[in-house]
Amino acid sequence: MKVSYYPGCDLYTKAKVLNDSIRISFSAVGMELKELANWYCCGTTFTLARDNKMSLIAPLRILAKAQKENGSLLVPCSICYNTLKRANYIFKNDPDTLKIINEHLGEDYNGEEKVVHPFEFIREHREEFKNGVKKSLENLKLGCYYGCYLLRPKDEIGFDDPESPTIMEDFVQLMGAQPVSFPLKVECCGSYLIVNSPEAALEASYKILKNAREKGAEAIVTSCPVCHYNLDNFQTRIAGIHPDHKFIPVFYFSQIMAMAFGLPVEVWGLEYNKVNPTNLLKEHKIL
Numbered sequence: 090m091k092v093s094y095y096p097g098c099d100l101y102t103k104a105k106v107l108n109d110s111i112r113i114s115f116s117a118v119g120m121e122l123k124e125l126a127n128w129y130c131c132g133t134t135f136t137l138a139r140d141n142k143m144s145l146i147a148p149l150r151i152l153a154k155a156q157k158e159n160g161s162l163l164v165p166c167s168i169c170y171n172t173l174k175r176a177n178y179i180f181k182n183d184p185d186t187l188k189i190i191n192e193h194l195g196e197d198y199n200g201e202e203k204v205v206h207p208f209e210f211i212r213e214h215r216e217e218f219k220n221g222v223k224k225s226l227e228n229l230k231l232g233c234y235y236g237c238y239l240l241r242p243k244d245e246i247g248f249d250d251p252e253s254p255t256i257m258e259d260f261v262q263l264m265g266a267q268p269v270s271f272p273l274k275v276e277c278c279g280s281y282l283i284v285n286s287p288e289a290a291l292e293a294s295y296k297i298l299k300n301a302r303e304k305g306a307e308a309i310v311t312s313c314p315v316c317h318y319n320l321d322n323f324q325t326r327i328a329g330i331h332p333d334h335k336f337i338p339v340f341y342f343s344q345i346m347a348m349a350f351g352l353p354v355e356v357w358g359l360e361y362n363k364v365n366p367t368n369l370l371k372e373h374k375i376l
Contacts, residue, residue, distance in 0.1 A: 092210070093159040094122035095151060097169035098130050104166065104314035106358030107341045111165055111207065113356050114346035118221040120214075122163065125154055131172045142189055148176030149190045153198040161203035163210055165343070167238035167313035171246065173204045178245040206239065206248065207312070207342070208256045211263070219263055223351030226266040229373050231345065232306030232337075233257040233268050234297065236316040237277050251275065260342060261310060264349040271304035273297045278319045287326075294319045295327045298337055307369055308338040310345055317341060321363045338366035348375055 092115070100108035112122050132147040151173065155162040164170040180187045180200035187200055211218050240251040249256045252275065258268035278297055279290025298320060301309055311317050321339035328334040339362065347357045354376065359366060370376035 090119060091121045091123045091159075093125060093155055093162050095125050095128055095131075095155070095162050095164045095169065095173075097164070097166040098133075099166055099168070099314040103318060104341070106361040107165060107312075107314065107317075107343055110341065110347045110356060110358050111343035113352060114221075114343055114350055117350045117352060118214075118217045120217070123158070125151065125158065125162070128154065131169045132176075133168065134172065142186060142193075145176050145179065145186065145190050146194065148173050149180065149187075149194060149196060149198055152177060152180070152202045152204075153194070153196040156198055156202045160201075161205050163205050163207060165207050165312060167206075167236060167311075168315060170204065170206050171238040174247075175242070175245045177202065177204055208260055209248070211260055212256060215263065218346075221346075222263075222265050222349045224265075224349055224375065226264060226345070226349055226373070226375060229266040229369075229375065230269050230305055230307045231261050231266050231310045231340070232271055232301035232304070232308065233261060233274055234278075234301065234309050234311045234316060234320070235275050236311065236313045237275075237280070238313055240275060257310070257312075257342070261345070264345050266345065266349070269301065269304055269306040271301045271306065273300040278316045280315055280319070283319055283323070290319055291323055291327055291330060294323060295331050295334060298324070298327070299331075299334070302335055302337055306337065308340055308366060310340050310342050312342050324364055336364050338362055338364045338369055340366070 096108050115122050129147055129150050235254055239248050243251045261268035279293040283290040324336050344357055
């Protein structure tokens, strides 16, 4: 089965492990990710200024390309997913704006392209992915961290309950591990504040990691490159501020798939994890 795929910019740079591991994992269950030809940056973040039509040009270009290839587009990056879903919401509900952008770009996008996150796709093809599981992860306790971009705003994204989502827990359970739900799983990690207000981002990340650990998580799983970057990369700095901090590995969901599918260790991408997960995986006889 061929699936139209939009990786976005981060998956070729800091989130390369997400790109590599999702491609290999999907291929293992007969899903070929067909990368959108000559794709553009999604715009990175969605503007709050609804009168700024220029911000919708990049998303429409992507969606128009996808429309010519297939009826849906798989988008693993939470930020790209958020940007494309919110832009598409406007295109579906504001025909005047859609007409203006179409005319400006010389496109004929109809607003009907379906933007799909891998969690949604896996839920729709549950049996195929369940049958792909070859390796036991049964005692691995994974804290399911959603962050902001997958869930909000509710009406525009429509991904899951923004206050009490369960789709990631369902995924973890499908992979054979033990999902850990914790109160701060939908709170912001600090996002881009890590650039101009690092103290605020580090504090937000510390609270999330601590909360997950206190609820029994041995590792964190996420799909957002910014969340992964903040939660994984800066734990040494967090420990310098909070001596009680206990280091906890942070995985992309696609790394968990690669493990569960019994794929070679080399494709798990563990070298990209700043907090080394080797001891944890050996403890559970996964590695």
